[in-house]
Amino acid sequence: MKPFTTLTAVAAPFDMANIDTDRIIPVRFLRKLRSSKAGYDPYLFHDMRFDAEGREKPGFVLNQPAWRRAGILVTGANFGCGSSREGAVYALLDSGIRAVIAPSFGDIHYANELQNGMLPVTLPEEICRGLRDQLQARPGATLTIDLPAQTVTDTLGDTHPFMIDPIYKERLLQGLDDIGLVLAQLPAIEDFENQYHNDQPWLA
Amino acid sequence: MATTLFEKIWNAHVIMERPGGDALLHIDRNFVHEGSFHAFGALAKDGRTVRKPRQNFAVADHYVPTIGRERGIAGAEDADARHMIALLEENCRTNGIAHFGIDDDRQGIVHVIGPELGITQPGLTITCGDSHTSTHGALGAYAFGTGASQLKQILATQCLWMKRPKTLRITVDGALAPSVTGKDVVLAIIANIGTAGATGHVIEFAGAAIRNLTIEGRLTVCNMAIEAGARAGMIAPDDAVYQFLHGREYSPKGADWDVALAQWRLLPTDDGARFDREVTLHGAQLEPMVTWGTSPEEALPVSGRVPDPAALPEADQRAHAKLALAYMDLQPGMPLTDIRIDRAFIGSCTNGRIEDLRAAAAVLKGRKTTIPAWVSPGSTTLKRQAEAEGLDRIFMEAGVEWRASGCSSCAAMNGDTVPAGLRCASTSNRNFEGRQGKGARTHLMSPAMAAAAMITGRITDVRKLFSFPLPHPSPSPIGRGIEGEGGFKTRKQNQ
Numbered sequence: 001m002k003p004f005t006t007l008t009a010v011a012a013p014f015d016m017a018n019i020d021t022d023r024i025i026p027v028r029f030l031r032k033l034r035s036s037k038a039g040y041d042p043y044l045f046h047d048m049r050f051d052a053e054g055r056e057k058p059g060f061v062l063n064q065p066a067w068r069r070a071g072i073l074v075t076g077a078n079f080g081c082g083s084s085r086e087g088a089v090y091a092l093l094d095s096g097i098r099a100v101i102a103p104s105f106g107d108i109h110y111a112n113e114l115q116n117g118m119l120p121v122t123l124p125e126e127i128c129r130g131l132r133d134q135l136q137a138r139p140g141a142t143l144t145i146d147l148p149a150q151t152v153t154d155t156l157g158d159t160h161p162f163m164i165d166p167i168y169k170e171r172l173l174q175g176l177d178d179i180g181l182v183l184a185q186l187p188a189i190e191d192f193e194n195q196y197h198n199d200q201p202w203l204a
Numbered sequence: 205m206a207t208t209l210f211e212k213i214w215n216a217h218v219i220m221e222r223p224g225g226d227a228l229l230h231i232d233r234n235f236v237h238e239g240s241f242h243a244f245g246a247l248a249k250d251g252r253t254v255r256k257p258r259q260n261f262a263v264a265d266h267y268v269p270t271i272g273r274e275r276g277i278a279g280a281e282d283a284d285a286r287h288m289i290a291l292l293e294e295n296c297r298t299n300g301i302a303h304f305g306i307d308d309d310r311q312g313i314v315h316v317i318g319p320e321l322g323i324t325q326p327g328l329t330i331t332c333g334d335s336h337t338s339t340h341g342a343l344g345a346y347a348f349g350t351g352a353s354q355l356k357q358i359l360a361t362q363c364l365w366m367k368r369p370k371t372l373r374i375t376v377d378g379a380l381a382p383s384v385t386g387k388d389v390v391l392a393i394i395a396n397i398g399t400a401g402a403t404g405h406v407i408e409f410a411g412a413a414i415r416n417l418t419i420e421g422r423l424t425v426c427n428m429a430i431e432a433g434a435r436a437g438m439i440a441p442d443d444a445v446y447q448f449l450h451g452r453e454y455s456p457k458g459a460d461w462d463v464a465l466a467q468w469r470l471l472p473t474d475d476g477a478r479f480d481r482e483v484t485l486h487g488a489q490l491e492p493m494v495t496w497g498t499s500p501e502e503a504l505p506v507s508g509r510v511p512d513p514a515a516l517p518e519a520d521q522r523a524h525a526k527l528a529l530a531y532m533d534l535q536p537g538m539p540l541t542d543i544r545i546d547r548a549f550i551g552s553c554t555n556g557r558i559e560d561l562r563a564a565a566a567v568l569k570g571r572k573t574t575i576p577a578w579v580s581p582g583s584t585t586l587k588r589q590a591e592a593e594g595l596d597r598i599f600m601e602a603g604v605e606w607r608a609s610g611c612s613s614c615a616a617m618n619g620d621t622v623p624a625g626l627r628c629a630s631t632s633n634r635n636f637e638g639r640q641g642k643g644a645r646t647h648l649m650s651p652a653m654a655a656a657a658m659i660t661g662r663i664t665d666v667r668k669l670f671s672f673p674l675p676h677p678s679p680s681p682i683g684r685g686i687e688g689e690g691g692f693k694t695r696k697q698n699q
Contacts, residue, residue: 015523016523016524016527017520017523017524018399018400018499018520018524020499020634020636022634022636022637022638022639023636023637023638026638026642027615027616027617027639028617030239030617031267031284031285031288031617034242047637047638047642052642076520076523077400077520078399078400078403078433081399081400081433082335082430082634082636083335083634084333084334084335084349084350084351085239085351086242086351086352086353087242089351104400104403105403106400106403106433107369107403107404107433107435108335108348108349108350108351109351111350111351111354112351112352112353112354115351115353115354116353165224165226165367166224167222167224167226167365178353178354178357178365179250179252179356179357179360179361181365182228182357182360182361182363182365183360183361185219185220185228188219188220189219189228189230189361189362189363192219192230193230193362196230200463200464200467201460202456202457202460202464203232203259203328204258204259
């Protein structure tokens with residue numbers, strides 16, 4: 001997993017709440033392997049990005065020249081609600097988006113971002129709205145996310161502190177894989193299981 | 205100390221804790237389906253194997269066709285789908301996991317067969333790479349969905365590092381009116397607290413109206429806990445649960461049953477236990493519910509009218525409703541019962557159980573559908589049970605297709621899609637844009653309400669179809685409630 005430390009990237013204002021994972025990647029693409037060079041990039045927000053003939057819809061935020069190469073999204077509340085599909089994270093990552101800033105996230109999607117080295121940044125509603133307004137006023141402007149300092153620096157140079165669980169932070173900074181961390185505890189796990197299944201043999 | 209159902213299960217599964225509240229949890233049961241191929245692939249790539257195969261169970265549900273099933277896997281016309289169904293079988297064979305494949309008598313939707321086979325039991329931690337895993341909480345388990353990375357971790361270790369969620373008790377007191385079902389209760393809850401209303405929380409559903417639901421009704425309520433943003437939904441186990449589980453294939457047997465039962469009886473939340481939040485709704489005020497928009501919170505009693513987005517209380521709701529009405533092609537102020545319906549679907553992990561099929565059949569008996577409609581039972585076992593009860597004949601005589609079991613038009617991955625622009629009365633769980641097919645318009649409702657829509661070709665109050673006297677003639681307004689006691693201190697958004 002690629003470590004996440006600081007990121008300065010073009011940020012796109014996506015002024016919508018409850019962006020569900022069906023919207024991020026429609027279900028018909030989930031059967032695709034991620035192995036080609038483009039990965040899941042072509043499927044990101046597919047039905048918002050393209051019309052029925054496969055032409056780009058010019059009004060969609062990521063189709064506008066200033067935001068085509070966005071590395072950060074700033075959205076409304078409850079980003080990534082709905083289906084648990086990790087394909088939503090693959091589509092974001094494969095399109096070059098490594099962080100989403102939102103007032104809140106769907107729980108499963110939040111965990112999925114962390115598992116793939118993406119940073120979900122939770123900031124209050126009014127700050128997210130302020131960031132989107134700034135980005136609308138200066139299309140193509142960048143934001144800087146500093147994970148060690150836990151700050152977002154806006155287009156005016158103001159910084160906004162954000163909270164993240166220290167364990168998630170450490171894991172992202174080091175790019176650690178959970179499985180290795182778990183298996184390092186194997187003796188304790190086996191002790192637990194032996195006792196647990198001794199008491200409830202029908203569950204083993 | 206008085207503790208909650210959730211806390212009891214959590215505490216019994218903590219292997220170790222780290223500073224900051226992260227716990228390494230033992231996972232009793234993990235389910236996989238065709239969509240789990242990413243996790244199996246990643247596991248193989250790392251050279252790892254499934255650590256506890258006997259605690260994992262597999263079923264083909266998301267991609268299986270609901271027609272042509274007598275031909276087994278050859279009946280899957282779509283080559284990609286056929287490949288995924290075969291790949292699941294192969295992954296299970298390689299890893300020694302019990303597999304209920306496309307032609308197995310026990311095949312069905314993962315969240316239907318778990319309880320049906322007794323794999324789901326009170327007090328267990330249960331995971332699956334599917335958000336509707338919350339369903340299993342109806343039997344008193346802590347059950348939650350994961351993405352592919354966490355699924356891979358569970359396959360490799362049978363544990364998961366987790367942050368302890370907060371607790372929310374939603375009490376629905378009083379008695380439900382006739383024709384008001386678990387589906388209506390949970391849609392009313394989501395309309396009340398919003399789709400992010402329970403984010404970061406585990407919901408315990410409680411109160412007389414919940415206790416008096418059948419097992420099927422409880423499964424429906426917990427199924428849609430995720431649509432309120434909850435990590436999981438759960439209901440205290442009781443005698444109805446124990447009776448339901450007794451004698452099932454994977455239920456404990458003999459002396460084990462007695463030990464298990466004694467443990468299960470200790471699970472319900474103690475008197476005086478504290479929850480981080482409490483919300484109360486009055487069951488007697490609830491009506492059959494229907495969604496009008498593209499989020500499960502955009503739901504109203506069937507007696508309501510399509511709201512004016514400008515009149516909604518919050519900016520996000522106004523913006524979302526405006527987009528939703530454009531997508532759904534609806535006008536503010538029109539009665540919900542004026543909305544024409546083109547298709548109807550009964551099934552899914554939300555409403556594909558025997559009680560759901562009986563309720564729909566009771567409405568359709570001796571009547572005809574006026575629109576294309578189909579029923580997909582939640583499992584192959586249930587399909588046979590329904591056929592033994594003669595429900596299949598009622599559906600077919602009404603002109604409704606009687607199909608095989610799978611996720612069908614809920615996930616719409618198997619080709620059972622709704623054409624663009626058409627409007628579907630659906631017993632599933634999500635009315636998102638494009639969920640049932642690109643451009644498809646979904647109205648969520650209960651099985652009896654979907655059956656009523658089949659007959660009239662529009663959204664219909666099933667109680668009026670039967671000319672029942674209305675037990676509660678004044679519509680109860682439902683909006684974002686104010687938390688705390690009393691419930692339904694709501695903004696009137698539909699008047």
